[in-house]
Amino acid sequence: MALYKTRALVIKSINLSESDRIITFMTENQGKVKCVAKGARKIKNRFWGALEPMSLIHLIYFGKEHQNLFRLNHSDIIESFQTIRDDFNKLYTGVYFLDLIDSMILEGHRENKIFTLLYQSLAALNQQTELEPLRRLFEIRLLSLSGYTPQLEHCVLCKSLPENGMIPFSYAHNGILCNACSNRARIDIKFSTGTRNYIKKLLDVEIKTCERLKFPKSQTDEIEKVTHRLILSHLGRELKSYPFIKNMAELARNS
Numbered sequence: 001m002a003l004y005k006t007r008a009l010v011i012k013s014i015n016l017s018e019s020d021r022i023i024t025f026m027t028e029n030q031g032k033v034k035c036v037a038k039g040a041r042k043i044k045n046r047f048w049g050a051l052e053p054m055s056l057i058h059l060i061y062f063g064k065e066h067q068n069l070f071r072l073n074h075s076d077i078i079e080s081f082q083t084i085r086d087d088f089n090k091l092y093t094g095v096y097f098l099d100l101i102d103s104m105i106l107e108g109h110r111e112n113k114i115f116t117l118l119y120q121s122l123a124a125l126n127q128q129t130e131l132e133p134l135r136r137l138f139e140i141r142l143l144s145l146s147g148y149t150p151q152l153e154h155c156v157l158c159k160s161l162p163e164n165g166m167i168p169f170s171y172a173h174n175g176i177l178c179n180a181c182s183n184r185a186r187i188d189i190k191f192s193t194g195t196r197n198y199i200k201k202l203l204d205v206e207i208k209t210c211e212r213l214k215f216p217k218s219q220t221d222e223i224e225k226v227t228h229r230l231i232l233s234h235l236g237r238e239l240k241s242y243p244f245i246k247n248m249a250e251l252a253r254n255s
């Protein structure tokens with residue numbers, strides 16, 4: 001048996017029995033981890049409150065190294081991100097981030113950079129009011145950290161630089177194409193040079209200042225089409241939380 005101590009973000013909590021829960025964490029040092037929390041459903045239990053999804057906690061758990069279900073020993077709250085919970089639009093954006101992590105990241109891989117991405121994105125979500133750049137940033141950075149950075153610099157087949165006008169993109173090749181190569185591959189979408197430049201910025205802007213990118217209204221949909229569809233083509237399915245946050249985003253934009 002080993003005892004693990006790490007900072008962690010709570011991803012999800014499901015009931016296991018009348019008194020116990022299974023909690024999924026994104027830990028700083030051990031990647032994605034699942035733990036049984038004995039007695040966590042009983043009110044007044046010391047775990048209660050620290051185990052709400054999105055909270056940043058100090059976590060202590062134990063178990064054998066290669067098992068996939070550990071035992072929670074102790075949790076202390078560091079940051080609850082209460083501002084996110086108090087705002088419906090922020091809350092569903094946060095739920096979408098957790099949903100993406102849960103769907104895309106496997107257990108047992110140490111993913112320190114993914115912990116940092118999620119932590120910094122939740123901290124930004126807690127602060128920012130313009131959420132669209134942050135949503136798109138989270139999608140593209142998570143894909144990039146998972147090894148799926150789209151090729152936006154040059155044609156993915158012949159390496160020539162993009163020509164003027166709309167740029168063809170192939171999801172299967174995960175990159176842009178020149179006009180000549182676009183006759184040889186399936187084109188899924190074409191986007192403007194402006195959209196390409198925004199997506200490039202999303203890949204390296206500081207997360208805490210990404211709100212300053214301010215997408216122009218005309219390009220917001222185009223940028224979303226590219227980044228969210230990259231997620232879909234990678235996962236092969238839509239996420240449960242997505243249709244809701246898309247509706248919320250449209251309502252916010254039209255108000």
Ligand SMILES: [Zn+2]
Nearest residue numbers: 155158178181
């Ligand atoms: Zn080409």
